[in-house]
Amino acid sequence: MSLHTPVVFTDDPEIQAMARSRHWRYVERHPDNPQVLRLPGVDTLCSMPQAAMSITDDSLGEASLPVWTYVLNWLARFVHKPMPVVEANSYATELALWASRTRDWPMGALVAGRIPANTQQAVALFTAADGFFIPDENLSAKFTAAWPALVRLLPDQPLVPNEPIPPVPATRRTPGTTRVLLVGYYGGPSPTVGSQRINYWFEQLETLSNGRVTADVALATPWPEAPARVHQVRDLGPANLVGSTGGLAYFARGVMDEAASQSYPASRQVAGTWHWRLIDYFRNREDEYDVVIITGNPFPPFEFAHFATRHWYARTILDYRDPFAMSPRVAFTPESRAGATYIEAGWNMSADVVTVVNDACVALAVPGEQDPNVVVIPNGFDERVTAPARPQQRAAGPVRFGHAGQLFPITPPDPLLEAISHTAAEFHHMGTPLRTEIPANVTNYGRLPRSEVLETLGGMDCGVAYMAESGIETPTKVFDYLAAGLDLLLLHRGNIEGTALAAMLDGVAGAHFVKDTVEDISAWLATYEPMTHTDPARAERFSRRASTMKLIDLILELGDHEFDAPDLLGG
Amino acid sequence: MTSGNLAAELRAESPDFIVLAPGYPRGTSTGGEFIRTRVQAYVAAGLSGHVYEYRAPSDAAPFTLHDGSTPITVTSADGIEALAPTLRELGVPVLAHSPTPRMAELLRTELCGSRVAVWYHGYEVRDYRRLMCNFSPTKIAGSRPGLDQMNRDRFAAARPIFEDPAITKVFVSQFQRGYSEFDVGATAENVHVIPNHIDTDLYRARERAPEEARRILLLRSFATRNYANDIALRALEILAPRRGFDQLEITVRGFGLHFQREVTGVRALRNVRVQEGYSSPVEMAMLHYDHGVFLCPTRFDTQGVMLGEAMASGMVGITNPVAAIPEFTDETCSLLPRGDDPLAFAEAIWHIFTHPELMPVMSRNAAARVEEQCGRAATVDREITIIRSLAA
Numbered sequence: 001m002s003l004h005t006p007v008v009f010t011d012d013p014e015i016q017a018m019a020r021s022r023h024w025r026y027v028e029r030h031p032d033n034p035q036v037l038r039l040p041g042v043d044t045l046c047s048m049p050q051a052a053m054s055i056t057d058d059s060l061g062e063a064s065l066p067v068w069t070y071v072l073n074w075l076a077r078f079v080h081k082p083m084p085v086v087e088a089n090s091y092a093t094e095l096a097l098w099a100s101r102t103r104d105w106p107m108g109a110l111v112a113g114r115i116p117a118n119t120q121q122a123v124a125l126f127t128a129a130d131g132f133f134i135p136d137e138n139l140s141a142k143f144t145a146a147w148p149a150l151v152r153l154l155p156d157q158p159l160v161p162n163e164p165i166p167p168v169p170a171t172r173r174t175p176g177t178t179r180v181l182l183v184g185y186y187g188g189p190s191p192t193v194g195s196q197r198i199n200y201w202f203e204q205l206e207t208l209s210n211g212r213v214t215a216d217v218a219l220a221t222p223w224p225e226a227p228a229r230v231h232q233v234r235d236l237g238p239a240n241l242v243g244s245t246g247g248l249a250y251f252a253r254g255v256m257d258e259a260a261s262q263s264y265p266a267s268r269q270v271a272g273t274w275h276w277r278l279i280d281y282f283r284n285r286e287d288e289y290d291v292v293i294i295t296g297n298p299f300p301p302f303e304f305a306h307f308a309t310r311h312w313y314a315r316t317i318l319d320y321r322d323p324f325a326m327s328p329r330v331a332f333t334p335e336s337r338a339g340a341t342y343i344e345a346g347w348n349m350s351a352d353v354v355t356v357v358n359d360a361c362v363a364l365a366v367p368g369e370q371d372p373n374v375v376v377i378p379n380g381f382d383e384r385v386t387a388p389a390r391p392q393q394r395a396a397g398p399v400r401f402g403h404a405g406q407l408f409p410i411t412p413p414d415p416l417l418e419a420i421s422h423t424a425a426e427f428h429h430m431g432t433p434l435r436t437e438i439p440a441n442v443t444n445y446g447r448l449p450r451s452e453v454l455e456t457l458g459g460m461d462c463g464v465a466y467m468a469e470s471g472i473e474t475p476t477k478v479f480d481y482l483a484a485g486l487d488l489l490l491l492h493r494g495n496i497e498g499t500a501l502a503a504m505l506d507g508v509a510g511a512h513f514v515k516d517t518v519e520d521i522s523a524w525l526a527t528y529e530p531m532t533h534t535d536p537a538r539a540e541r542f543s544r545r546a547s548t549m550k551l552i553d554l555i556l557e558l559g560d561h562e563f564d565a566p567d568l569l570g571g
Numbered sequence: 572m573t574s575g576n577l578a579a580e581l582r583a584e585s586p587d588f589i590v591l592a593p594g595y596p597r598g599t600s601t602g603g604e605f606i607r608t609r610v611q612a613y614v615a616a617g618l619s620g621h622v623y624e625y626r627a628p629s630d631a632a633p634f635t636l637h638d639g640s641t642p643i644t645v646t647s648a649d650g651i652e653a654l655a656p657t658l659r660e661l662g663v664p665v666l667a668h669s670p671t672p673r674m675a676e677l678l679r680t681e682l683c684g685s686r687v688a689v690w691y692h693g694y695e696v697r698d699y700r701r702l703m704c705n706f707s708p709t710k711i712a713g714s715r716p717g718l719d720q721m722n723r724d725r726f727a728a729a730r731p732i733f734e735d736p737a738i739t740k741v742f743v744s745q746f747q748r749g750y751s752e753f754d755v756g757a758t759a760e761n762v763h764v765i766p767n768h769i770d771t772d773l774y775r776a777r778e779r780a781p782e783e784a785r786r787i788l789l790l791r792s793f794a795t796r797n798y799a800n801d802i803a804l805r806a807l808e809i810l811a812p813r814r815g816f817d818q819l820e821i822t823v824r825g826f827g828l829h830f831q832r833e834v835t836g837v838r839a840l841r842n843v844r845v846q847e848g849y850s851s852p853v854e855m856a857m858l859h860y861d862h863g864v865f866l867c868p869t870r871f872d873t874q875g876v877m878l879g880e881a882m883a884s885g886m887v888g889i890t891n892p893v894a895a896i897p898e899f900t901d902e903t904c905s906l907l908p909r910g911d912d913p914l915a916f917a918e919a920i921w922h923i924f925t926h927p928e929l930m931p932v933m934s935r936n937a938a939a940r941v942e943e944q945c946g947r948a949a950t951v952d953r954e955i956t957i958i959r960s961l962a963a
Contacts, residue, residue: 251709251713253713254712254715255713258712258716261716262716279708303708306711307708309703309704309911313802313805313911313913342719346698346700346703349700349701350703369753370749561912561915562915563906563909563915563918563922565906565922566903566906566929568903568932569928569929569932
């Protein structure tokens with residue numbers, strides 16, 4: 001462990017005062033010349049070669065590199081073990097990322113004013129930062145709720161301890177075992193749905209395969225006190241293109257030229273260059289993986305599959321979960337969608353298998369072959385957190401609708417609330433509270449841990465989910481409703497034929513597809529009688545265990561090095 | 572010589588066919604050997620031809636050499652364009668191999684489609700990303716913009732040719748046809764699938780005896796990684812510690828960019844003879860004769876001619892069932908460990924070594940399959956039929 005001095009890069013007097021109160025240092029830009037930096041208490045000023053460091057915009061060119069190097073030297077000269085604390089998308093963001101890459105300095109993320117846009121630099125800073133400094137408590141709560149990874153606040157003390165990530169021993173070949181490397185940008189303590197998928201696989205592949213499969217995981221997001229076999233490989237954004245001497249790596253110019261020529265420059269997206277850090281990390285290790293599974297989104301790390309094939313002779317699975325280039329939810333321009341489609345085709349051409357979460361997503365995977373190998377590995381409910389046993393008889397009383405998770409503006413609950421307002425039915429919402437005026441028959445629980453969500457759902461009759469017009473979603477809440485033995489009310493705007501949920505729930509008792517209008521819901525309510533689903537078989541196939549068993553079969557097939565000898569001579 | 576001279580020369584010759592190729596072997600210039608063997612076979616069948624290689628710069632004066640009785644004129648694409656009216660007027664069949672985008676345009680617009688046959692050998696109508704194995708991550712990072720443009724240019728040029736039913740298209744395998752149509756984005760009309768000819772007179776079948784299972788040959792270009800020699804060499808390294816490995820007698824011969832690096836791990840093995848160098852067809856046939864098992868790993872082949880030549884010689888191949896390989900061999904004549912897997916490849920080598928009784932039957936099957944699928948009747952004779960139909 002080492003102790004570092006946070007140095008906050010800010011021109012805001014209030015934040016400077018807060019930094020001072022913690023006995024931290026701060027750097028401000030000179031009011032007369034914003035390219036000049038000053039450290040209070042230090043007479044020596046420091047000049048920046050440009051108004052902001054921009055690695056992909058020639059900040060590390062021959063003329064600028066020595067000056068930026070001087071900036072770090074200046075900091076190191078006047079601050080004991082500096083830890084830059086910088087804002088996302090600011091002049092110093094890439095400076096901190098570059099210092100981390102070239103000098104292994106820890107860094108902090110300053111969030112002030114408002115939640116910044118998720119640029120590549122911002123996401124890299126937030127995922128790679130050793131801690132956050134968010135002076136405004138309200139903003140801190142808002143940011144923590146919105147950010148899809150762990151938010152650790154920097155301690156309010158003059159020197160901040162920095163624990164190096166412990167090295168992970170190499171994974172070597174053992175007979176009878178298929179060694180899997182899972183690669184995901186978000187994972188571990190990150191609260192996202194995508195994290196649940198990779199976390200479950202990491203935790204359960206070995207158990208569910210009876211030891212025939214072992215799993216390592218490589219993540220960009222922090223995982224304090226991570227279990228064994230977690231490779232924490234920080235994403236340093238544009239600084240991933242930096243070589244060990246501080247200048248651009250020899251391949252960086254090619255990456256930048258490529259981005260300039262593309263209508264969808266993947267390397268400029270979030271995590272767009274993270275695979276270069278992964279390559280750098282794994283290149284000189286002695287691991288031996290049989291199968292590498294890269295899970296999106298973000299999708300640019302799929303580039304890592306190329307390295308995995310060359311370096312380990314590994315089979316590769318690209319786990320899109322949801323569509324990338326053909327996603328109806330992403331507002332691509334026609335040119336950028338064409339560019340993304342071309343890129344996806346290239347990724348899929350080289351992959352051994354593409355996986356998605358449901359049948360509707362299969363149709364939206366860009367084929368790289370005439371007969372693409374696209375396999376559905378659904379999400380599911382985590383059976384390790386059990387729902388309370390369902391009573392054989394439903395308790396008397398009004399119909400109780402439950403909704404878990406976020407409600408989006410495009411699918412407001414108003415028609416349902418209006419329809420039930422004329423009845424005794426209740427609506428119980430577990431998630432970010434409703435902002436509309438709350439009718440008497442609505443209960444807001446706020447965000448709950450999943451175990452409490454399941455327990456609360458246990459007292460409901462029917463789980464509510466909204467279907468987007470694209471019909472490609474299979475929301476995880478539906479799996480939890482199934483785990484809790486509820487009826488399902490699936491409110492839709494468009495046709496249900498061909499949607500992922502219609503396919504998934506085909507033949508499932510108690511699944512009600514109803515058009516999301518007051519009239520249709522009211523008409524349905526008039527005849528609805530809740531059913532009690534006590535047979536665990538109804539839900540079993542929707543568990544993560546069931547889908548992971550399917551993945552295990554795929555892994556064992558891909559990881560099989562056996563040679564099937566011909567039987568030419570009749571045995 | 573001027574283009575006017577070229578036209579006059581052509582009128583005077585009145586050949587049975589014209590070959591247009593971006594490259595043709597002559598002197599020390601290599602490339603296009605597949606085309607040359609075809610031309611020689613057509614001539615041996617009594618046809619007369621004239622080959623035009625069009626990779627010279629526009630301002631270079633054309634010149635003519637002879638390969639046996641066949642004139643080979645080295646000119647530019649401009650030179651071919653100037654010759655086009657004469658070709659059209661004479662109605663001579665034009666056999667275009669691997670046309671460049673410009674030549675594709677010229678074939679389509681300046682010549683009569685019913686007189687034209689286009690041979691696609693693979694790379695001209697293939698997304699370069701199918702062979703990502705040939706690029707390191709750092710190399711591809713700098714090369715993509717140019718390669719992407721090349722994709723666009725090639726596919727745009729090939730698309731109207733694919734769709735023109737008057738123009739005859741020849742692919743060497745169904746696999747090649749399939750991915751080409753997919754990558755180009757058009758279904759090819761008027762198609763023949765004719766493999767490259769394997770010269771079974773040169774590569775004469777000799778049935779292998781069981782004891783020849785221990786005599787192993789790796790004879791392959793090391794120019795690019797799609798030839799996958801690394802897989803076979805890693806497999807030998809995996810097998811080296813096994814009891815009995817020293818009974819194997821292994822020859823590794825090849826040339827190319829990756830040779831020195833790839834063979835590093837097997838140089839220390841006493842029973843592996845490493846030879847760097849190009850082998851002529853006759854030398855290849857001799858090496859085949861001296862060995863029993865042919866290691867032919869692959870990541871991508873549109874046919875696998877090297878494998879076919881070894882099979883024709885009666886060797887038992889160990890190859891991978893990837894790309895077009897399953898069209899040209901099966902488990903009755905080759906061992907087929909899965910692709911890109913040194914462990915599986917090692918097991919296949921060990922299997923034939925420990926089951927030498929398989930050698931005679933697989934050897935016979937291999938030679939018979941090549942004769943039937945890639946012998947003269949299945950290849951050259953079919954192509955001559957196409958030439959005659961173009962002339963009719």
